[in-house]
Amino acid sequence: MSFFRTSLAITALTLAACSGPADRYSVAPPAVTESIRIGFRSIEVREISLPTYAAADEIALQDASGKLVTESGALWADSPERAVAMELSRALSKLTGARVASSPWPLEAFPDARLEVRFESLIARGDGQYHAAGQYFVGVSDGGRERSGLFELAVPFDPNGGPQAIAVARGQLILDLAKYIARSGLN
Numbered sequence: 001m002s003f004f005r006t007s008l009a010i011t012a013l014t015l016a017a018c019s020g021p022a023d024r025y026s027v028a029p030p031a032v033t034e035s036i037r038i039g040f041r042s043i044e045v046r047e048i049s050l051p052t053y054a055a056a057d058e059i060a061l062q063d064a065s066g067k068l069v070t071e072s073g074a075l076w077a078d079s080p081e082r083a084v085a086m087e088l089s090r091a092l093s094k095l096t097g098a099r100v101a102s103s104p105w106p107l108e109a110f111p112d113a114r115l116e117v118r119f120e121s122l123i124a125r126g127d128g129q130y131h132a133a134g135q136y137f138v139g140v141s142d143g144g145r146e147r148s149g150l151f152e153l154a155v156p157f158d159p160n161g162g163p164q165a166i167a168v169a170r171g172q173l174i175l176d177l178a179k180y181i182a183r184s185g186l187n
Contacts, residue, residue, distance in 0.1 A: 091178035
């Protein structure tokens with residue numbers, strides 16, 4: 001039995017060595033062309049909670065049957081939870097002019113508000129829609145009115161465009177989410 005396990009391990013290592021390194025895809029931030037006034041000068045993006053498939057390094061596409069399919073050798077360039085937190089922080093900062101940073105808060109003075117986002121879904125669909133749904137929560141440090149809300153957003157992409165098209169769509173979707181949260185939760 002030991003010989004059989006050793007042979008399997010050698011075969012697996014040989015196949016892994018022949019497959020080469022995976023391609024990594026980063027999300028370029030889309031241009032921010034508008035400004036939104038909000039009621040806070042500083043915001044900490046505390047927690048981004050993603051479904052297991054969206055938190056994985058592999059880039060997934062949901063086919064018509066609902067099955068999640070990953071493209072062999074296509075990975076996100078950064079940990080998705082960290083990357084989405086950074087993308088959302090950047091977009092909120094550009095949109096609002098506020099000081100925005102992801103957790104842990106890097107400045108001496110505490111932020112005016114804390115934002116948590118919990119995604120129920122964040123997936124590229126085979127029908128050409130990158131879809132997100134979930135909840136956001138805004139905690140206020142001065143005892144002001146806390147806020148929460150639901151979101152459901154989608155942006156189109158070319159399902160034949162491969163992982164790069166999915167990365168571009170995610171960037172636009174996170175910018176759209178930042179606009180939505182700024183208008184409905186940070187005003």
